[in-house]
Amino acid sequence: MLKAAYRIAWKDVAGDLRRRATLSSMLFFAISVLVVFQAAFEPDRKEAVRLLPGLLWATTLFTTLVGLGRVFQAEEEDGAFEGLLLASVPRGVIFFGKWLGNLLLTLLVELLILPLTMVLFNVDAWTQVPAILGILGLGTLGLTGLGTLLAAMTRGARSRETLLALLLLPLTAPLLISGVQAVAGVLQPDGVVAPWLKLLIIFDLVYLAMTPWAFGWLVEE
Amino acid sequence: MNILKKIQLPLGLLTLISLAVGAWYVYQAPADFQQGGAVRILYVHVPSAKMALLSYLFLTVASVLYLWKRWEGADIVAEAATAVGAAFTALTLASGAIWGKPMWGTWWAWDARLTSMLVLLIIYKGLMVLRHSLDDPVKGARATAILAIIGGVDLPIIHYSVVWWRTLHQPPSLTAAENSSVHISGPLLPPLLILSGAFILLGLYMVTVKARQIEARRRLDALEAARMHPDE
Numbered sequence: 001m002l003k004a005a006y007r008i009a010w011k012d013v014a015g016d017l018r019r020r021a022t023l024s025s026m027l028f029f030a031i032s033v034l035v036v037f038q039a040a041f042e043p044d045r046k047e048a049v050r051l052l053p054g055l056l057w058a059t060t061l062f063t064t065l066v067g068l069g070r071v072f073q074a075e076e077e078d079g080a081f082e083g084l085l086l087a088s089v090p091r092g093v094i095f096f097g098k099w100l101g102n103l104l105l106t107l108l109v110e111l112l113i114l115p116l117t118m119v120l121f122n123v124d125a126w127t128q129v130p131a132i133l134g135i136l137g138l139g140t141l142g143l144t145g146l147g148t149l150l151a152a153m154t155r156g157a158r159s160r161e162t163l164l165a166l167l168l169l170p171l172t173a174p175l176l177i178s179g180v181q182a183v184a185g186v187l188q189p190d191g192v193v194a195p196w197l198k199l200l201i202i203f204d205l206v207y208l209a210m211t212p213w214a215f216g217w218l219v220e221e
Numbered sequence: 222m223n224i225l226k227k228i229q230l231p232l233g234l235l236t237l238i239s240l241a242v243g244a245w246y247v248y249q250a251p252a253d254f255q256q257g258g259a260v261r262i263l264y265v266h267v268p269s270a271k272m273a274l275l276s277y278l279f280l281t282v283a284s285v286l287y288l289w290k291r292w293e294g295a296d297i298v299a300e301a302a303t304a305v306g307a308a309f310t311a312l313t314l315a316s317g318a319i320w321g322k323p324m325w326g327t328w329w330a331w332d333a334r335l336t337s338m339l340v341l342l343i344i345y346k347g348l349m350v351l352r353h354s355l356d357d358p359v360k361g362a363r364a365t366a367i368l369a370i371i372g373g374v375d376l377p378i379i380h381y382s383v384v385w386w387r388t389l390h391q392p393p394s395l396t397a398a399e400n401s402s403v404h405i406s407g408p409l410l411p412p413l414l415i416l417s418g419a420f421i422l423l424g425l426y427m428v429t430v431k432a433r434q435i436e437a438r439r440r441l442d443a444l445e446a447a448r449m450h451p452d453e
Contacts, residue, residue, distance in 0.1 A: 158356075
């Protein structure tokens with residue numbers, strides 16, 4: 001079962017690593033978002049520390065949207081999506097596979113964005129990098145889970161990228177709030193992190209439980 | 222859907238009467254000693270806020286029924302409830318802003334309940350857009366129903382996350398303890414209760430009208446499709 005999910009994920013990740021299509025467009029999109037933030041706010045060193053959590057999460061959220069727009073791209077042509085559904089594994093497993101693939105790509109991009117952001121905005125918090133990455137990863141779990149479901153939902157829709165943003169952004173409000181607060185808590189010496197981590201985990205668990213089931217309903221003929 | 226046709230007129234009349242009675246009570250109610258006449262805005266604000274959430278509950282139930290039983294009627298009611306809920310949410314935000322300007326000194330504050338309401342409005346909008354951007358109406362209906370249920374599970378999480386995040390809005394006045402400063406009592410209470418009831422009727426009436434309209438629209442679409450492809 002898990003092997004099937006792993007195979008689907010690996011097909012997407014390996015395919016993308018060879019073509020570097022999604023990965024490089026996500027990365028360069030993230031860089032341009034950072035340039036926009038720099039031009040818009042021109043933070044000095046002190047402000048940059050305060051803005052960093054929000055910057056990181058806003059960039060992650062927008063960049064995820066780019067990746068999600070392409071989750072089902074490999075299955076667009078020649079009825080490949082229907083072919084995938086014909087695989088003799090539960091639909092939930094297929095969903096986990098697509099989710100895992102998107103999760104790995106997004107985590108890879110985050111791994112590159114975090115040091116880049118800290119360099120570009122002159123934030124000296126290198127000792128906190130593992131903690132921040134952990135929080136980002138925890139949030140990305142739920143974010144890509146919900147996102148993959150919404151990507152499946154908007155497959156074949158008109159102006160799907162706009163639709164995806166419209167649907168994903170309000171639903172991920174708890175994630176954004178708790179993610180930003182948790183990273184801010186890590187950056188401050190007397191910051192509060194635990195309750196926000198709890199909220200992130202609740203969000204992840206809810207979507208981990210709900211989305212495979214919802215995907216089954218969605219693709220049922 | 223015949224039942225909708227039957228109940229529309231009596232329901233409409235009942236709504237009209239209860240709204241009129243409520244309006245009369247609001248007119249008779251004394252001005253608040255701190256808020257003055259502006260307190261009357263709350264007789265619209267509070268019931269419409271209740272309806273904004275109640276419509277979502279209604280929408281979730283209709284969506285579950287549609288996915289489970291495949292009744293097209295449930296889908297039509299869900300679509301109608303989405304439009305009605307969005308209208309009440311917008312009314313809540315607008316009346317709240319008008320009340321907030323003299324009372325809080327600002328149209329808007331990023332307070333927990335205001336933020337949740339704004340997010341709710343975007344979710345309603347998303348549901349409307351999703352339904353119409355898929356070419357196959359059955360796929361659109363199913364995707365919308367699933368999204369509605371996900372939103373229904375997400376809304377409490379959104380609410381609690383913003384409550385933790387910031388809180389300025391006063392606690393609910395109806396259930397507040399009697400000695401609390403925001404407790405509502407005496408002559409201010411009857412109009413609020415009557416109007417809450419009237420707004421529930423109004424919401425049901427709006428859903429009825431909207432559902433009949435949607436049903437007619439779908440029948441027209443089906444006729445049009447049959448005319449364009451007579452051999453299918």
